[in-house]
Amino acid sequence: MEKNKQQVIDLLISHNQILVRSKPYSEELSQWGKQNIAQGAVIHKDYVIFDPLPDDAFGANVFLTLSDSFTMDNQTQRCIVVPFYTHPKNTIEVASATEKFTINLQLDAPLYSLYYEICEGDEVFYKFTFIPALVPITAHYIIDDQWGGKKGKMLQSGKV
Known part of the structure; x- marks a missing residue:
């Protein structure tokens, strides 16, 4: 893939969170409400936190991609x-509670559709795909999953 279009990070995932942010750490933006816990995400316009699902602290590869389109991993x-x-x-950072x-x-656009995938092969790994956008996409699940995500169901923004 072209230079500045792909990056892989070995991240220590802990405290049930993995996040992408375009601003410095914020205690206020890092708060989870009951609905955030249920939907597995805290969504702010430039600061998003996702539940990585496994509860323990562990190292995992995080694949970051800048693309013109999204293709979901088969895992x-x-x-x-x-x-x-x-x-x-x-x-712009990817972080957990212990590392950033x-x-x-090359994220030059002001707005992206950011796709978050939890994948399982030999080990759990994560993918973030950034696709430049002209209008903001509505936050939603792409597939049904075993943790309560329903394809097409919208997610709420902010602490809820």
Whole structure:
């Protein structure tokens, strides 16, 4: 794939969260409400947190891709899409409670449809696909999953 279109990070996942943010850490934006726990995500326009589903602390590969289209991995167990805004002056990061890494993709657009996949092969791994967008997509599940996600069901934004 072209330079600055793909990145792989070995992330220590802990505290039941994996996040992508286009602003510095915020305690306020990191709060989970009951509905957030049920839907497996806290969604803000430039700060999104997802439940990685396994409860323990563990290392996992996180695959980051910038693309013009989305193709779901055949090992995907959960898939969610959310709108995601970037700020040109801010670093875009993928993080857990214990680690953070700068995303080195060429994310020049102000808005993306951000696809989050939890996949299971020999080990659990995660995928984030950034697709430039002109209008914000409605946050929703892409597939039915065993944790309560229903294909097409919309997700709520903010702490809910």
